[in-house]
Amino acid sequence: AAMAAGRVARWAAAGALMALAQPARAEGSEVDYKDVFAAVSPYMWAYLGAALSIGLSVTGAAWGIFVTGSSLLGASIKAPRITSKNLISVIFCEAAAIYGVIVAIILSTKIEPVEYSDTEGWPRGAMAAGYGIFGSGITCGLSNLICGMCVGIVGSSCALADAQNASLFVKILVVEIFGSALGLFGVIVGIIMAGNVRFST
């Protein structure tokens, strides 16, 4: 306990010294978080958004495909009839990747060259456009990531249930449709956000 108290006292002393030892700043020269946003190029945000929309969507689709595919292959050892029907689950997962491709292509067509001026920085529209494209990209990408995982897990259960009772396939497919709607929500919001974006006014 004495060692802990000593450690706390040393941290407090170090903190007080750092607070007191701040270099003197000229009036009005404080740095603010807004300067960080002003210094970052909108093209970083825009290209990150386009990249994330395809990268994360494909990750989700891949996750779903390996979860569904491995269960499907295992279940069809004793019930080979289920193979062709349950490929629908794999196609549902692939749809998440297709959504990501569509949005990524839309976003990349929205990026236009603008001039940076040393006196005024980036133009008015370019900043909001960069944030909009980034927001659209991560919305679509993360939604499809989570949608792909969900559809994959449900598809795996669908294959296992279908192998035991053929009438269950269509019923569990309804659950998969609810899951794939989530990726569709992400694409809708991503396209709406990207539609309003204008790099050069």
Next chain:
Amino acid sequence: MADPESSGMNNADGGAANFFAAMGCASALVFANMGAAYGTAKSGVGVASMGVIRPELVMRSIIPVVMAGVIGIYGLIIAVVIVADVTNPDLTYAKGFADLGAGLAVGLSGLAAGMAIGIVGDAGVRATAQQPKLFVGMILILIFAEALGLYGLIVGLILTSQG
């Protein structure tokens, strides 16, 4: 430095208000989708497992999946309300931060509600297969879990109307 209440498109501050609005829109949909996906997947696995022994109960047991999907709709609603602000050149910082708060409110509430719906739905459908009288009890518990997402939607709508 820029006045906190000023327009977000003052070039000296990089239009940061639009960034926070974009993050609010994204988090509204992404976190709500995470909750909805968890609910759908967890309940779906339960439905598939119990459908093997009681196929006639499967269509009734899809109710937890539908409720999880509604959580995703909540996030979609707030995201569509916020999306117009992302490319608004006259966005004030107050509105931008309000959008961020609204998005996080509905998103994180939806995440929590979706997880609850998933776990309750999974346990509920498996139990209902063995004891049919538990169906009403499962629905009641799911309604309480759904209400959590609704609270987030309410607060999100209040926040987006401010600022």
